[in-house]
Amino acid sequence: MIAIGAVAAVFLLFAVPLAYGLQSLSGIRFSSRSILEELLYAAGIPIVSIMLTMFLFERFRKFDLLSVSGLFFVMAMTSRQGWKRLWPLLRAALMRIAKMRHSAYASFFAGAVAICLAVDFLLAMAPLTGSDAMHYHFTVPLLDSQGTPMPALWLTHSFFTGTGHTLISLGLALGSDRIALGFIFLGGGLTAGALFVFARRLMPEKWAWLATLAFLLTPMTYWQMTTSGSPDIWMAFFTLLAILAAARGVETDVTRWFVLPGLFAGAVAGVKYTGWIIPAVIAAGCLLQTRSWKKLAAVVFSSLPLGILPLVRNAWMTGDPVFPFLARWFAPGHLNAYAAAAIVADTRSAGFHRSLGDLLAFPFTLVWNGGAYGVGHYLGPLVLAFAPLLLLVPRKEFLVRLAAAVWLIMFLANALTTQMGRFLLPVYPLALVLVFAGVAEAEKRGWRIATIASSCALVVFLLFGSCSEALYARDFLPVVFGRETKGAFLNRMAPDYPIADYLNRSLEGHKQKTMVFFRHLYYLRIPYVEGDPQNSWMMNPDHLRKPEQLLGLCRELGVRWIVKAPDYPPELAPVFENLEATGRIHPVAETTVEAFSGWRMYGRREPIRVVILEIAEASP
């Protein structure tokens, strides 16, 4: 019932921004090539506006149900033309869908895509269990909504939250993390739509459907748009829209239409630091193609407002706009060299090497040994497998060249800086469409052996994707259908949940804070701070060598309890053990819980001893 309620909420809510988007499009007299393309632009514009407004709301601590309702009310009331346009457009879209009945393959593919989306939606309605989401994607918006000032130095990753996280805040403000997950799913659904529109520009309908299906069945896609709880999938949507809009601008040569690619590219930059590559390449591409400074200015200035907001916030709070990556230079006085090194290590893959040989091997190792390269294998083998067919793709069109440039530069930047396959998600749809254009071209030119072999590889991948998603869904669907309780599900699937649940029960009602050293904080419902130096900028092992220094920091943070589960962080263990040995912190409760060991997908669990220690001087 909760899932159905969330479905209704997301769809009803989405009508308002859609009408607002159509109103905005009519304002700049934008004409698109198809109904779907118009609907996608109409969805993109208000989401950009929502991100911008919500980010400012959050900064001024005005983020609640009332302010959100106010925003939606204003949108609904200022979209008269949009509402008028929305209904005929939806009717036309429905008629287009109805027409598909006449084509057997279109009905089949549309049905397959619909089934994928339905399964994805159900998966997205499971309670949150994504690791990064439980560490910061959802935790930071939740803390913010509860009045804890965010971002905060005691949770270093909180500075990584960008404008994409405002959609999570929006869902939470509307009353449920399911709605927030629904928005992430929506981002995935819209990305699939944008991918289809992009693919149709380069290939016949059959291949466009297959590309869309391959995208939806890619493990990276269904993971990111359903259970991961990360807003990164929105980057893929806005990247596609930015490229389509830039191509539309070049085709029509209307300067004001270049505002759209800028706006969408800025939205990509606002989600994650690495997203800045997208507006940079799109702006350069538009300049090279049009040789017009006016058009360049339109792209650049429209991308700035949304892209720059998280940078301004971080610079304001820490002195470093891309905190903590440039803290060494921008804020040397507050540098925590240990935490900075830990963050850099965290954003690099286990297999990261920058020798020429490793860089040349990266496109292959990413696919064949993805586990060591930021789960690169979740992107599937199709891009690498079909890559030779790229030579057949006609490169005359600006759309193709821009998409290829964005993909190539993002890939090179990734290879040089992080070698994390996961960070390639925003440009994965571009690569997929380009290689599918190669397959379609091979078929057009009568390369029968290549076409048949590619089709076989594709069928194998679609089967693999379907089976892996079915296996993956098996763990999540029982709770969505009400056959498992939320508590039992979280105990089974959410990392560190048993520890958080024990602490919630043991320390309920206390106002003083608890220092914890585990990573997955979302389900903690007691006041807390993160104490692991890897995750907390405040826990600088260089400044916490003496027990008095540590107690001083705990006093400053208002900490009364410390939780050891099962050990202290190695860098601070001697100091904590000293405090324990001298009786200045003493155990007050303990238990043993079962929790995940290593990656959840391997299913290994082990008993963990959880000890709550009280700071003697903090007890009343």
Next chain:
Amino acid sequence: MAEETNSKVFLVKTTLQIVFVAWLIVVNVLYYAQFRGILFARLGAWFQRWH
């Protein structure tokens, strides 16, 4: 002459396609091989549950 050119083009095209098929096989085999760890872990967990 034209026939000879056609047959050369055909030969080059076919060779290129066969090379491409070999490439596809290598990429796919190496790709799917890396999932054997997860497969065995899953099968192991399933086996433990039922025996």
